[in-house]
Amino acid sequence: xxxxxxxxxxxxxxxxxxxxxxxxxxxxxxxxxxxxxxxxxxxxxxxxxxxxxxxxxxxxxxxxxxxxxxxxxxxxxxxxxxxxxxxxxxxxxxxxxxxxxxxxxxxxxxxxxxxxxxxxxxxxxxxxxxxxxxxxxxxxxxxxxxxxxxxxxxxxxxxxxxxxxxxxxxxxxxxxxxxxxxxxxxxxxxxxxxxxxxxxxxxxxxxxxxxxxxxxxxxxxxxxxxxxxxxxxxxxxxxxxxxxxxxxxxxxxxxxxxxxxxxxxxxxxxxxxxxxxxxxxxxxxxxxxxxxxxxxxxxxxxxxxxxxxxxxxxxxxxxxxxxxxxxxxxxxxxxxxxxxxxxxx
Amino acid sequence: xxxxxxxxxxxxxxxxxxxxxxxxxxxxxxxxxxxxxxxxxxxxxxxxxxxxxxxxxxxxxxxxxxxxxxxxxxxxxxxxxxxxxxxxxxxxxxxxxxxxxxxxxxxxxxxxxxxxxxxxxxxxxxxxxxxxxxxxxxxxxxxxxxxxxxxxxxxxxxxxxxxxxxxxxxxxxxxxxxxxxxxxxxxxxxxxxxxxxxxxxxxxxxxxxxxxxxxxxxxxxxxxxxxxxxxxxxxxxxxxxxxxxxxxxxxxxxxxxxxxxxxxxxxxxxxxxxxxxxxxxxxxxxxxxxxxxxxxxxxxxxxxxxxxxxxxxxxxxxxxxxxxxxxxxxxxxxxxxxxxxxxxx
DNA sequence: TTAATTTATGCAACCGATTGCAAAAAAAAA
DNA sequence: TTTTTTTTTGCAATCGGTTGCATAAATTAA
Numbered sequence: 001x002x003x004x005x006x007x008x009x010x011x012x013x014x015x016x017x018x019x020x021x022x023x024x025x026x027x028x029x030x031x032x033x034x035x036x037x038x039x040x041x042x043x044x045x046x047x048x049x050x051x052x053x054x055x056x057x058x059x060x061x062x063x064x065x066x067x068x069x070x071x072x073x074x075x076x077x078x079x080x081x082x083x084x085x086x087x088x089x090x091x092x093x094x095x096x097x098x099x100x101x102x103x104x105x106x107x108x109x110x111x112x113x114x115x116x117x118x119x120x121x122x123x124x125x126x127x128x129x130x131x132x133x134x135x136x137x138x139x140x141x142x143x144x145x146x147x148x149x150x151x152x153x154x155x156x157x158x159x160x161x162x163x164x165x166x167x168x169x170x171x172x173x174x175x176x177x178x179x180x181x182x183x184x185x186x187x188x189x190x191x192x193x194x195x196x197x198x199x200x201x202x203x204x205x206x207x208x209x210x211x212x213x214x215x216x217x218x219x220x221x222x223x224x225x226x227x228x229x230x231x232x233x234x235x236x237x238x239x240x241x242x243x244x245x246x247x248x249x250x251x252x253x254x255x256x257x258x259x260x261x262x263x264x265x266x267x268x269x270x271x272x273x274x275x276x277x278x279x280x281x282x283x284x285x286x287x288x289x290x291x292x293x294x295x296x297x298x299x300x301x302x303x304x305x306x307x308x309x310x311x312x313x314x315x316x317x318x319x320x321x322x323x324x325x326x327x328x329x330x331x332x333x334x335x336x337x338x339x340x341x342x343x344x345x
Numbered sequence: 346x347x348x349x350x351x352x353x354x355x356x357x358x359x360x361x362x363x364x365x366x367x368x369x370x371x372x373x374x375x376x377x378x379x380x381x382x383x384x385x386x387x388x389x390x391x392x393x394x395x396x397x398x399x400x401x402x403x404x405x406x407x408x409x410x411x412x413x414x415x416x417x418x419x420x421x422x423x424x425x426x427x428x429x430x431x432x433x434x435x436x437x438x439x440x441x442x443x444x445x446x447x448x449x450x451x452x453x454x455x456x457x458x459x460x461x462x463x464x465x466x467x468x469x470x471x472x473x474x475x476x477x478x479x480x481x482x483x484x485x486x487x488x489x490x491x492x493x494x495x496x497x498x499x500x501x502x503x504x505x506x507x508x509x510x511x512x513x514x515x516x517x518x519x520x521x522x523x524x525x526x527x528x529x530x531x532x533x534x535x536x537x538x539x540x541x542x543x544x545x546x547x548x549x550x551x552x553x554x555x556x557x558x559x560x561x562x563x564x565x566x567x568x569x570x571x572x573x574x575x576x577x578x579x580x581x582x583x584x585x586x587x588x589x590x591x592x593x594x595x596x597x598x599x600x601x602x603x604x605x606x607x608x609x610x611x612x613x614x615x616x617x618x619x620x621x622x623x624x625x626x627x628x629x630x631x632x633x634x635x636x637x638x639x640x641x642x643x644x645x646x647x648x649x650x651x652x653x654x655x656x657x658x659x660x661x662x663x664x665x666x667x668x669x670x671x672x673x674x675x676x677x678x679x680x681x682x683x684x685x686x687x688x689x690x
Numbered sequence: 691t692t693a694a695t696t697t698a699t700g701c702a703a704c705c706g707a708t709t710g711c712a713a714a715a716a717a718a719a720a
Numbered sequence: 721t722t723t724t725t726t727t728t729t730g731c732a733a734t735c736g737g738t739t740g741c742a743t744a745a746a747t748t749a750a
Contacts, residue, residue, distance in 0.1 A: 013706075021729075024709075028708090035729080036729080056407070058706080062403040063708045083449075101446055102446075104428075121399065143399075287635050368737080370698085370699055382699090385699085401737065402737095
């Protein structure tokens with residue numbers, strides 16, 4: 001095993017012995033317990049410092065059965081949005097004395113299940129989850145419910161009596177965006193969605209469809225494309241559109257990655273945006289301002305979502321907010337209009 | 346405190362009692378110890394399942410003084426590169442029975458120091474670090490050296506006798522890229538670098554400078570711009586270039602974000618890439634293939650770097666590789682030539 | 691059938707902080 | 721000075737696996 005030239009670890013017993021007091025006093029002193037005289041505390045801290053003491057989290061966890069740790073499971077870390085979300089969570093958590101354990105499901109239910117087990121074994125006090133693409137149910141979180149470990153979904157959520165949800169109003173955002181496209185003169189509007197089992201995509205689809213409906217446009221089956229919203233899917237979508245005899249005059253894609261890829265492939269095939277077709281995305285990724293023309297999209301602030309999720313969880317953990325734990329918290333979004341949907345007159 | 350309607354936790358003692366055997370046997374059985382008869386193991390596992398037993402990590406950690414946890418500190422999570430790195434680390438770690446604790450320094454030394462303390466208190470068995478932008482020294486890792494906790498730097502590294510480094514050959518990559526620009530006919534080549542205290546930027550600068558030198562081009566002080574390589578810095582850089590009386594005919598920027606922003610701002614000011622000026626970046630971010638023209642850059646595979654870093658660390662932890670722990674491991678990179686540097690004839 | 695091996699299991703002392711309760715010390719009241 | 725009250729501090733059991741060493745059980749050899 002490991003090179004074991006580490007010297008013996010210093011414990012509160014060592015400090016107690018050196019100071020001729022009891023370990024109990026040291027334990028209390030170190031955590032600033034009011035029953036300990038200031039003078040004693042000072043001596044304890046000084047001695048701890050002098051001996052190079054480090055607190056043993058495990059001994060405490062073993063005893064208290066709490067870890068002051070929050071588990072986070074997200075599909076992927078590599079988006080500005082997720083990074084922002086996590087930064088927000090970290091801020092709130094650290095201020096409240098909690099640590100974060102982060103893991104990514106890489107969009108598969110299988111990995112998500114493994115992550116859940118790991119989190120469970122690491123005895124996180126609570127869990128913040130945004131569901132993977134392929135997740136079909138949430139039985140893998142049952143153990144958390146059984147043990148009364150609070151679980152909060154954010155962004156990609158699941159309706160469950162035990163779980164508050166933190167989301168944006170995907171329905172409304174899609175409705176607004178679609179209405180805007182109609183207002184720009186579009187009549188044949190396609191929608192590229194992700195897995196409709198995920199709330200974010202089903203809600204966006206519904207918002208889109210209802211906007212059509214409310215504007216007297218009959219939704220046609222062929223206008224809906226469901227795929228994984230990857231860049232490759234964007235290219236496929238463009239090819240599909242290109243091959244249509246009756247082409248759409250606008251496409252609303254449920255994320256920016258796919259929208260951008262689609263737009264570029266359309267352009268390569270001589271279909272220009274926004275001249276020939278309007279394109280809009282969702283998320284406001286950095287690429288949206290790089291692609292030409294710049295992409296119209298929906299922005300929602302990640303830090304806010306992360307903060308809200310962490311705050312809600314910590315309130316639950318501290319026993320506050322039991323009286324009024326909201327089932328769903330909706331954060332605000334904003335439509336960002338750029339050149340990709342500005343029909344030239 | 347928390348709603349405490351959780352039932353009593355099941356322990357190996359409960360399993361032992363139910364099966365009329367000793368806790369020691371249960372403990373060994375659960376971890377598949379060869380000294381336990383298969384039949385006994387089967388009974389143990391079945392009983393554990395039946396009683397809803399969950400392993401207590403803390404009791405083990407307390408006893409073994411190992412956590413099977415690896416700490417990871419990175420500047421930011423929100424890049425494809427970092428996400429890839431972490432995916433690679435996770436793969437190798439999980440296969441070897443280790444968990445990852447990930448935190449981001451958000452490019453500041455202050456946060457990095459805090460993260461280091463957290464990791465230390467969480468008793469990670471080892472640490473994988475890529476340094477923040479503003480980090481000026483590594484005293485905050487001294488406690489790890491003192492306790493003989495292995496620390497490996499990757500990408501943004503620091504030379505230290507105790508720490509293996511996992512990097513790419515930034516010098517060579519920059520040298521090759523610059524040579525290529527010269528070959529394309531460029532003679533007045535600017536370089537936009539990040540903080541020169543970070544190896545990645547100083548090495549890229551040196552590679553650039555030596556390539557000039559070796560091609561008989563005299564490096565001029567004004568050709569070097571040092572900034573934070575953000576998008577805003579890219580715009581500033583473009584404005585700076587625009588204002589020059591004697592403009593460069595090529596710019597080599599040390600990352601893609603900044604390169605792209607710079608390119609776009611140049612374009613807005615009527616300076617066209619690659620007609621008027623060649624632009625190259627570094628990293629091969631997704632935006633490099635979205636911007637027009639597509640950006641020439643240097644690719645290096647994150648997963649490989651993550652895997653290598655984790656492997657090296659785990660070898661150290663397991664006591665292998667002590668005889669030949671390399672001080673520096675260099676991974677391969679590749680020059681990716683795209684339109685932004687193709688001078689039209 | 692008995693002795694020599696091999697295999698399987700148990701004993702019990704750890705790891706280090708926590709905390710209810712009791713007792714000692716110090717301060718205030720009588 | 722004695723008694724009462726308030727502060728401080730200590731005792732000791734507890735959390736739940738782990739593991740060296742000893743012993744019992746099962747197998748094999750004699």
